[in-house]
Amino acid sequence: MISALQWVRRGAAQARPDKYDLDEKEFKRINEFAAQHLADAKEELEAAQKAENIANNMEADTISEAHPELAEYNLDDYDDEKPEGQEATIFSNLNGLTYYASNREDPYITLRDEEDEDEEDVMIQATDNLLLAxxxxxxxxxxxxxxYDESEENEGNMYVHHDIMLPAFPLCLEWLDFRVGRKSNMxxxxxxxxxxxxxxxxxIWDLDTIDxxxxxxxxxxQDKSKKKKGAKKxxxxxxxxxxxxxxxxxxxxxxxxxxxxxxADTTVKLWDLTTQQCAHSFSHHTDKVQALAxxxxxxxxxxxxSYDKTVVVFDSRAPDARATWKLxxxxxxxRWDPHDAHSFYVSTDDGMVQYFDARTGGAQPVFRLHAHDKAVSALDVNATVRGCIVTGSTDGTVKVWDVNENRPSMVTSRNVKSDxxxxxxxxxxxxxxxxLAMAGSAGKVNIWDVATNAGVRRAFEGRSTIVANRNAEKEKVVAMPSDDEPESDEEMDGADLDMDEVAESDFEEEESGDDV
Incomplete structure (x- = not known):
């Protein structure tokens, strides 16, 4: 499954990414980092073993008792704390090893790989986008x-440039260009x-360094030194x-x-990336906080x-003065509206999308749109084309909407559940x-060139030069991983819908609140 996507704009990535260098300073940093996590893992393992013994109402025999031939190795004391100065870590035995940045530098490797070709593969051109999944x-x-290379000769070529292992199930991504860590002084x-x-x-990971x-x-x-041994999180x-x-x-x-x-702990926190410390913490919600912007x-x-069915707008300098909407x-x-900074969109798990004026705290929405029959789990607003938004749902459909003049109408719908x-x-x-990049429970990434849809071109004609330039193009979807499977997605052109069909697509509209 793919739970989050994030674009990296062209020109932001380093043309030739750095290769990870495990120097002495970096070795010390990750050794300390790993030691903290190993301490936590050891405590969790001990707690789990203790609980298992209690549940079984028995004490497990020691390894030595069960296997006398292993007694000479003193495995009973293997997990005991080491004397001061002999703390065991994941990298305890690496001090004597030499790390080589490339195979060419390692005298023990005689088979040379095609490193020149590898370097060419990792090159990032100024016309390339990165897409994080x-x-x-x-x-x-x-x-x-x-x-992702959209140049004419490659026709939307997309491949995995590199990947990064994560410690737990990822829920969200956010790109930033503020330097932290090893490159903070650059x-x-x-x-x-x-x-x-x-x-x-x-x-926070550096995308300009591979491996x-x-x-x-x-x-x-958390500061592990302040935590009492055996204390629960x-x-x-x-x-x-x-x-x-x-x-x-x-x-x-x-x-x-x-x-x-x-x-999910109900708080919102502001982090100072310079000090890497929490600068402010806000507790104005009573349930999991799902989104912010x-x-x-x-x-x-x-x-x-939040899951407490509220949306809150506030100034982070004066959080007590806030406006709240109950849903x-x-x-x-x-999503804030990039074309009207006073307004924002909210999608909910009952299939609704609502549009509010932030200056009218607690007031009724400017409009309500029943976009899907199930939760609207994904939403984005086109920053270039005014009135163009897209919604995605757990029902397996993606819909493009024209919300110009606060009168939403569906332009096109795509069934992507099979993909x-x-x-x-x-x-x-x-x-x-x-x-438009799309992803979901199947674990695949697709990029849909929405402007190649005839209904989109008709609906947004005159609002973007991009639409005008693609009148002759065919419908295009770039899939990753690539395959030769026939296109099976269903399409519906909103330009051909009459008002009865729009009503059947669950469109709802309400009176707008008064402007302040």
Missing amino acids: AKTEDDISHLEVYL EGPGNYVAVGTFDTEIE NMYPDAVLGA SKKPNSEYHTDAVMALAWNRQHRNILASAS WNPIESTALITG QADVECL IGQVFSLTFCPDAPFN
Whole structure:
């Protein structure tokens, strides 16, 4: 399954990615990092073994008693704490090993690979986009970094450029260019991704380095030295770190050192990437916080949505002065309108999409749209074409809507259930706004060039030069992994619908609230 997608704009990635260098400084950093996690794993294992023994109402025999021939190895004391200065870690025996950046430098390797060809494969051109996909398969989670080349000669070629192993099931991704960790002293913007998972920590990875072993920064790591041995992890919210899954992330593009996170522990936190510490913690929700987003104009205005069926807009400098909207269902997605910074979209798990004016706190929505019969699990707003939004659902369909003048109508619908399954993530490309990346429960990534649909061209004609340039093109979907299977998705052209058909597609509209 793919739970989250994130585009990286053209030119943001380093043309020739660095190869991971395990120097002495990096060795020390990851050794300390691994030691902390090993300590946690050991405690959890001991607790599990103790619980199993109690459940079975018996004490397991020691290895020595069960197997006397192994007594000489003293395996009974294998897990005992080592004397001071002999702390065991995952890298305890690596100090005497030499790490070579390439096979050419290793004198023990005589078979040379085609490294020149490999370097050519990892090159990233200025016309390439990267697409990040948080994927879980057979209980193994990793971040796949796709390279997407839309040039005419490649016709939308897409392949996995490299991947990153993740510690737990990923729930959200957020791209940022603020430098952290090993490259924090370098000039210019970087190329990083923040990952939120079922774990309580937020990992930040450098996308310009391949074969990374550990993240460049970890937000919300608990101080193990203050934790009493044997104490259980508390899920009670606090002001320093999350105590439950991280469900959403939002980077502030104007105050670039600020990253916001939303958690199942009911809190919203602001992180200072410079210090890698929690700067503020907000507790205005009473249930899991599923989504959040910074206003594109008012840099300190934040919107949050929760399973407590509320949406809250507040200024992060004065959080007590906030506007709250009560909904009929749990919040799935939130998006500010890039064409009207005072308004925002909310999708919910009852199939609804609602559009609110943030200046009318608690008022009725400007319009309500019954977009799907099941949860609207994915939503995006086209930043280039005014009035163009897209919705995806667990019912396996993706729909493009024209919401111009607050009168939504469906333009086209695509059944993707046989290809990507339940839809969990949709996102328009920042450089080619009609290229829509889609992914879901089937674990595949598709890119749909929406502008090649005739209904889309008719609906948005005159609102974008991109639409005009694609009048002669055929319907195009780029799939990953590539295959030769025939296209089986159903299409419906909204331009040919009459009002009765629109009503059957669950369109609803309400009176707009008064402007303030």
